[in-house]
Amino acid sequence: xxxxxxxxxxKILDLVQKDCQLxxxxxxxxxxxxxxxxxxxxxxxxxxxxxxxxxAVVDPQAVGKAMHFLAGLEIKDNYETLPRxxxxxxxxxxxxxxxxxxxxxxIMMVVVASDVKAYDALSARLMAHIPQVVRMTTHVVIDTMKxxxxxxxx
Numbered sequence: 001x002x003x004x005x006x007x008x009x010x011k012i013l014d015l016v017q018k019d020c021q022l023x024x025x026x027x028x029x030x031x032x033x034x035x036x037x038x039x040x041x042x043x044x045x046x047x048x049x050x051x052x053x054x055x056a057v058v059d060p061q062a063v064g065k066a067m068h069f070l071a072g073l074e075i076k077d078n079y080e081t082l083p084r085x086x087x088x089x090x091x092x093x094x095x096x097x098x099x100x101x102x103x104x105x106x107i108m109m110v111v112v113a114s115d116v117k118a119y120d121a122l123s124a125r126l127m128a129h130i131p132q133v134v135r136m137t138t139h140v141v142i143d144t145m146k147x148x149x150x151x152x153x154x
Contacts, residue, residue: 092125
């Protein structure tokens with residue numbers, strides 16, 4: 001990843017984070033470059049992984065995944081267990097985010113599920129697959145007040 005982003009790159013990133021379907025002509029007009037220059041910059045930022053993905057954001061309720069859970073995991077043998085958790089989480093599509101953190105938990109996970117039973121089944125799979133999980137503390141999300149992956153670039 002190239003950390004040498006100029007003002008044009010940052011303006012482009014700001015725009016495509018809000019709508020990745022904008023065409024080069026619209027972006028070019030907004031940032032003051034030609035469409036071909038915007039296309040070159042976008043291609044470079046995709047290649048160097050400054051832009052790591054372009055996705056469609058789906059409303060979980062529209063597909064029957066109406067509940068969100070925040071799970072705090074306490075683990076033992078951290079450095080041996082972390083790769084196992086990383087690999088396990090990659091195979092679990094309802095696990096949206098996993099963070100290795102400081103504080104009272106070692107791992108924080110964001111999970112989306114259809115209901116409490118589905119979440120409980122996920123928890124059971126986790127505990128069976130990774131016995132180094134000492135404790136799992138779950139918080140049920142009542143209301144999503146803000147949800148974003150936007151990264152300020154200015």
